[in-house]
Amino acid sequence: MKKNIIIKVCTGTGGIASGGEEVLSAFRDAVSSSGIKAIFNERCSAQKVGCRGFCAKDVLVDVIINGEKTTYKHIKQDMVQRIVDEHILNGKAVEEWTVGEDYHTFHDRQTKVVLSHCGEIDPEDINAYMAVGGYDAARKAVCSMTPKEIVDTVKNSNLRGRGGAGFPTGLKWELGMRIKSDIKYVICNGDEGDPGAFMDRSVMEGDPHSVIEGMIICAKATESGHGYIYVRAEYPLAVKRLQMAIDQCRENGFLGSNIFGSGFDFDLRIFQGAGAFVCGEATALMRSIEGKRGMPSPKLWRSAEKGLWDRPTVLNNVETFANIPRIIMNGAEWYSNLGTERSGGTKVFSLSGKVKNTGLIEVPFGTSLKKIIYDIGGGIEGGKAFKALQTGGPSGGCIPAESLEIEVDYESLAQAGSIMGSGGMVVLDETSCMVNTAKFFLEFTQAESCGKCTPCRIGTKRMLEILERITSGNGKEEDIDLLEELCRYIRAASLCGLGMTAPNPVLSTLRYFRDEYEAHIRDKRCPAAVCKDLITYSVVEELCTGCGACKRACPADAVRGTRKSPHRIDADACVKCGTCFDACKFKAIRKQ
Amino acid sequence: MVNLTIDGKKVRVRKLSTLLDAAGKLDIPIPTLCHHPALSPFGGCRLCLVEVNGSPKPVAACTTFAKEGMEVVTSNPRLEKMRRTTLELILSDHPQDCMVCERAGDCKLQELAYFYGIRENRFKGERRIYEKKDGNPFLVRDMEKCILCGKCVRICDEIQGVGAIDFAYRGMKTKICPPFERDLDCEFCGQCVSVCPTGALTGRMWANKGRQNFKEVDTICPYCGCGCNITLHIWRNKVRRVSSREDTPNEGWLCAKGRFGYSFINHRHRLKKPLIRIAPKEKDEGRGRKEEINPSSAPRPSAIFREASWDEALDYIAVRLKEVKEKHGQDAIGGLSSARCTNEENYLFQKFMRAVIGTNNIDHCARY
Structure with a gap:
């Protein structure tokens, strides 16, 4: 009996956190100790693969026997032996551990281009990447294409910058190609700082070679000799795997001098960011590489003219570069057909919040938000009502239920008052307070402002103070107008993108959920019962059985009452921690 | 050369001139706090925002190149409202102590607040509070008054080549300080003081020695052969402060000696006449040197020297x-x-x- 067995264990950051490394070594031990190779005269390997986007179910393990794949979820070290015994040795899958329907719908409804290798190949092995056609595109571009041909292909593909602003990549490269200079740079922006965004991280960890390949092609197109990958130091695994990939490329002659034997020189190195959100902004990022403070500078020149060390520089996002090899191999037409008229290809989003399936998803441009949330995301958790979709991270806005039909691309999201951003999507349900949500994002942006320009440094702080006033019940009638004025001012007057987009969470919630602001200010009431200062906990006497669970749980001794008679909550002593609400089994605690 | 129109007036400027330069040529005032012609463009204060045809958003005049055919508006109700808001925001995070501030009357922020008549401020909120302790002998650094225009950082780096200070922290906590927030320990040229638009950086030696009614006397610095032009600020026949004008060969830049080394002028130990030695030299002069420097323990000069013509x-x-x-x-x-x-x-x-x-x-x- 001949068998070909491949075991793939997720070792992305999520997988490792759930014990992926241990599971992998357990599989390796089990496979060698049970002598599978000897028994079946077969090929069997256990390999690590990158993140496949569904980290909530980690550690995910694929067992592929003769091409037939079974996926297991939540695998721990001690579960390995049973899988080896029952599935690998006896051919019977352990049904109770396999993934359910939701896993398949989550994956089947996506279109994977950038993420096509993530979760499929070993990210630490260049041969695994080359086995799936890796570096063919770079070889083709470097050896047999002219810069103009490459630029034209990218232009025709309709690829737009995945960092958020959506500038056409082909145009950027064309500018970089046209400007003459003895030294030029290619920079990959891997400073993914949005809270809840992990698209670039997964690509760098799960498929680092595709990023490098994209950069090599860009270097050829712009005739640049040097490259930098700017990665946050908070992504140690990405740094490690990128460095391994760079080293392997140098060994194989794909980086360094005379790459692919073509006479073209290109080498790159990693630069680790020190943790400032604003370094995701192109000019700040370049200053950071120069060893200066990561602070945006006024755009007197385009980066393509004067960028890093005043040399022509092409800077693209991780995801943008990862798309390039596919475009070169499959052609511009294939790629542009994937998306809409204005934006070609697919986009990776990190879907999180109050949705059933959270994780990394990739869909073509033009997919409706509804499809993303309800088909791929599986709908709202706990059967609650959908309230809003927050896109684009702290620079983005909230999109209400009535706009869910819109088809995702840069312009449609901007029209709805939000932005594409790097691709964060947070689903909010009826239990989310929109004022509080806006406050949350503003807390982030005002703390991450570089402090250079007045509107962003002081303006966002004053906005935050107004929001704090409103959520604590001290809002004044004129605060909404003042907020709106500040928003418009900061948007128009700020120096860089961070400041210009910082008011978006407030502006969009004011646009769609103004009534919530008014309820906070006029009625001193938080409709979603989130803002602590505006809610009270009380006991519904009819439902209270007098079991005393709330009384035992209360840390502030605020619950009064005797057994088997309805209790009550002393509002003066109550610290509004919500412990009683969670402790009550009879829904007798009312939060309002 | 490029031709453009500013507030309806035509002007012809060199290529790579900024809109601020072009407006300056027409003598059209645009308020700024962070701009200095000798330093790299910064674009931080956002006061110089102007409207340019074809641009949906206002642009900063200090960091926008003049282009052929541009039509620029430097003042309209919308722009003035934005400038007002900017000033209100800056003032909401600034000590309102002009009464006792060293720079009152010579403060760019005070001047703008005066011109815009900012009496009420809509943005009251948290203000930065810093300890005003700094052990250095020359500069008083009151970072609560700092508006983060970055001129001191740029002059220290670009003109002086020292780089003793830089921006630190983020958001409202952003602060300009020496490494690790130590006391300032640089060459104390005081260039930063000369460009600070507010009272954040002032000279320790001229603190509380007068703000107005100085008699200004232009002269040459006596310290070295460079011969920098300096201006003495005199009150009651005493030099209270030294500065330098921008239109001088030294472009207004001075070193530590030129700026701060003026206390010898009225010092009681200052030598004003030639002295001839009358006492013989002591043999162990080298050993006793340390004491001689201390004026209290040194022998009285009249015992060793006599005045001569x-x-x-x-x-x-x-x-x-x-x-x-x-x-x-x-x-x-x-x-x-x-x-x-x-x-x-x-x-x-x-x-x-x-x-x-x-x-x-x-x-x-x-x-x-």
Whole structure:
């Protein structure tokens, strides 16, 4: 009996956190100790693969026997032996551990281009990447294409910058190609700082070679000799795997001098960011590489003219570069057909919040938000009502239920008052307070402002103070107008993108959920019962059985009452921690 | 050259001129706090926002190049409202203590607040509070008054080449400070003081010594042969402060000595007349040196020296030089001149040593 067995264990950051490394070594031990190779005269390997986007179910393990794949979820070290015994040795899958329907719908409804290798190949092995056609595109571009041909292909593909602003990549490269200079740079922006965004991280960890390949092609197109990958130091695994990939490329002659034997020189190195959100902004990022403070500078020149060390520089996002090899191999037409008229290809989003399936998803441009949330995301958790979709991270806005039909691309999201951003999507349900949500994002942006320009440094702080006033019940009638004025001012007057987009969470919630602001200010009431200062906990006497669970749980001794008679909550002593609400089994605690 | 229109007036400027330069050529005022013509463009204060045809958003005049055919509006109700908001925001995070501020009357922020008539502020909120302790002897750094225009950082880096200070922290907590927030320990040129638009950086020596009614006297710095132009700020016949004008050969830049080294002028130990030694030299002069520096324990100068007229002193020198030359030869004499002298004076001195005394033993203190 001949068998070909491949075991793939997720070792992305999520997988490792759930014990992926241990599971992998357990599989390796089990496979060698049970002598599978000897028994079946077969090929069997256990390999690590990158993140496949569904980290909530980690550690995910694929067992592929003769091409037939079974996926297991939540695998721990001690579960390995049973899988080896029952599935690998006896051919019977352990049904109770396999993934359910939701896993398949989550994956089947996506279109994977950038993420096509993530979760499929070993990210630490260049041969695994080359086995799936890796570096063919770079070889083709470097050896047999002219810069103009490459630029034209990218232009025709309709690829737009995945960092958020959506500038056409082909145009950027064309500018970089046209400007003459003895030294030029290619920079990959891997400073993914949005809270809840992990698209670039997964690509760098799960498929680092595709990023490098994209950069090599860009270097050829712009005739640049040097490259930098700017990665946050908070992504140690990405740094490690990128460095391994760079080293392997140098060994194989794909980086360094005379790459692919073509006479073209290109080498790159990693630069680790020190943790400032604003370094995701192109000019700040370049200053950071120069060893200066990561602070945006006024755009007197385009980066393509004067960028890093005043040399022509092409800077693209991780995801943008990862798309390039596919475009070169499959052609511009294939790629542009994937998306809409204005934006070609697919986009990776990190879907999180109050949705059933959270994780990394990739869909073509033009997919409706509804499809993303309800088909791929599986709908709202706990059967609650959908309230809003927050896109684009702290620079983005909230999109209400009535706009869910819109088809995702840069312009449609901007029209709805939000932005594409790097691709964060947070689903909010009826239990989310929109004022509080806006406050949350503003807390982030005002703390991450570089402090250079007045509107962003002081303006966002004053906005935050107004929001704090409103959520604590001290809002004044004129605060909404003042907020709106500040928003418009900061948007128009700020120096860089961070400041210009910082008011978006407030502006969009004011646009769609103004009534919530008014309820906070006029009625001193938080409709979603989130803002602590505006809610009270009380006991519904009819439902209270007098079991005393709330009384035992209360840390502030605020619950009064005797057994088997309805209790009550002393509002003066109550610290509004919500412990009683969670402790009550009879829904007798009312939060309002 | 490019042609553009600003507020309806046509102007022709060189390529790569900013809109601020172009407006300056037309004498159209645009308020700024962070701009300095000698420093790299910054674009931080956002006061110089102007409207340009074809641009949906206002642009900063200090960081936008003039382009052919541009139509620029420097003032309209929308822009003025934004400038007002900017000033209100800056003032909402600024101590309102102009009454006792060293820079009152000479403060750019105060001036703008005055022109815009900002009496009420809609944005009251948290203000930065910093300890005002700094052990350095020359500068008073009151970072609560800092508006983060970055001029001090740029002048220190770009003009002085020192880089003693930079931005630190983020958001409202952003602060300009030396590394690790230590006390300032630089060469104390005080260039940062000269460009600070507010009272955040002032000279320790001129604190509380007067703000207005100075008599300004232009003169040359006596310290070295560079001969920087300086302006003495005089009140009641005493020098209270030294500055330098921007339209001078030294472009307004000064060093630590030129800016802060003026206390000798009215110092009681200042030598004003030649002195001739009357007491013999002590043999252990080298050992006792440390004490001599301390004025309280040193012997009174009148016990060692007596005052003389210039004529007497020069005659005395001539006689003694001749004596030494006759007795020990010309090479027994050496001359040391000073970098404080002008080139001409130094030239004459070496000529004197070589031609008159007849020795090449000539050197001066700046030849390190």
